[in-house]
Amino acid sequence: MAGGLFKNIRVYAGGVIATKAFKQAFGLFGAPQSHVDAVSSNVVAVLQGGAFFGALFSAPMSGWIGRKPTLLIFIAIFSVGAALQTAADAGTRGLNMIYVGRVIAGLGVGAISAVCPAFVSECSPKEVRGRITGLFQIWVATGVMLSYFVNYGMSLHITTGPRVWRVPFGFQLVPGGIMAIGLLFAKESPRYLARSGKTEQALTNLAYYRRSTVDDPEVRAEMAEIEATILEEREARAGLGWKEAFFGPGQWIRFVIAFAIFCLQQFAGQNSVGYYAPRIFQSIGYTGTTPSFLASGVYGIVKVVATAIFIFIGVEWFGRKWSLFWSAIWMGILFYMVGALQKTHPPAVRTDDYVPPASKAMAGLLYLYCVAYSFGWGPLPWVYVSDIFPNRTRHYGLAFASATQWLFNFVISKITPTLVSKLGWKLFIMFATINIAGMGVFALLIPETKGKSLEEMDIIFGAISAEDRAKDITKAEHVVDDELRHGAPAPHGSSDQDVEKGSISQRSK
Secondary structure (H helix, E strand, O other), X not given: OHHHHHHHHHHHHHHHHOOHHHHHHOOOOOOOHHHHHHHHHXXXXXXXXXXXXXXXHHHHHHHHHOHHHHHHHHHHHHHHHHHHHHHOOOOHHHHHHHHHHHHHHHHHHHHHHHHHHHHHHHHOOOOOHHHHHHHHHHHHHHHHHHHHHHHHHHHHHOOOOOHHHHHHHHOOHHHHHHHHHHHOOOOOOHHHHHHOOOHHHHHHHHHHHOOOOOOOHHHHHHHHHHHHHHHHHHHHOOOOOOHHHHHOOOOHHHHHHHHHHHHHHHOOOHHHHHHOHHHHHHHOOOOOHHHHHHHHHHHHHHHHHHHHHHHXXXXXXXXXXXXXXXXXXXXXXXXXXXXXXXXHOOOOOOOOOOOOHHHHHHHHHHHHHHHHHHOOXXXXXXXXXXXXXXXXXXXXXXXXXXHHHHHHHHHHHHHHHHHHHHHOOHHHHHHHHHHHHHHHHHHHHOOOOOXXXXXXXXXXXXXXXXXXXXXXXXXXXXXXXXXXXXXXOOOOOOOHHHHHHHOHHHHOO
């Protein structure tokens, strides 16, 4: 839950930079627009740079020490970065301190965004896995909404002095505390424990997450399926190196999908609107800081409500594939309409807070676009990539997906201020074309994963046949029973040498 709130720190920066007090304190007031754009993009983008490396670092760590300890370590790293940003003073030195703090915080955010979905998906039942994993995106949307209204409240009540940036940056520490406390009551991932050879503890934790007992036949059957998958992976990689994890049968296409889905998501246009919402709304006619912040806050409310409706009702009803397709088509059509309106009714430069009807219409279309995004391309990329990777490579797959997301987050945050200044209405036309021609077509090419267990993904992607999997599950049931009866740990821990004595065929004799 709290993991998603970490993502709101991206939006705080965009709002803080738009304030007059921040511009005065850091030498941006009256500066050339190109310099303002550069500083704005740097403050937002350095976090993405740190997050990219944090996501990559998280993979070996979460595979080595587990999901829960990894999250606690990176929460601490994030908190150090947030504290540095909060303590920054005005001037060049303070701006450099903000840069450093955001890089450090980014390391934490990137790792958390990679490990959280893997942790959640590994603990969730297949019937509601998409809904539970999607809660991550609900809290992302909630964090974004809160950040908009924090910025709005600041524009009304605190308009001068260092508190203009210290209060929003300091508020970042709240989700860190919430998540750290919540993790104290969480148990380690059963699938991580099973892969580490701790079968008995894995079964205990699986029963805990299923609110049942270790003797429940359904729990034992799910544990056998997990065990069968791990043993298959061990048998398949016998004599092979790490390259098999990425280029083995049914593996490489999953990494291609993870890369493509997050690349396309970043160029959907939502993050450009999300990061620089006050400026976007100013560009369509909401002049003045306070009206643009209020319009941004309404955008945040729409996103939370729409995401919640889709996650609780739509994700397991409509599935992943078709939700992504229709979401892309809907987004593209709405962005074409916004671009056309801005072309035919360009907002005039005004000194008051009057909002012309055409600008209200464009804002309304942006809110509908937000609904379309929240009904597919907002929550589903995380749900989908959390679904598709096998136990042995899930932490690498999620780290790769998260790093891809943050890499293109970095690109978008760097280029958006310039695109808004240079392209105007053409910006929306560009995003609309990407939505329909890129994202819509991509959605038609990927397989559906709704209602499938994580272990069934190998069958979907051709790593093993359904017949072979059924045989391996039967054999693995005997293996699990033997291990629990004798109290001996499974020999499928971390060394490849265990494959020789841990194959399914040998262990089931």
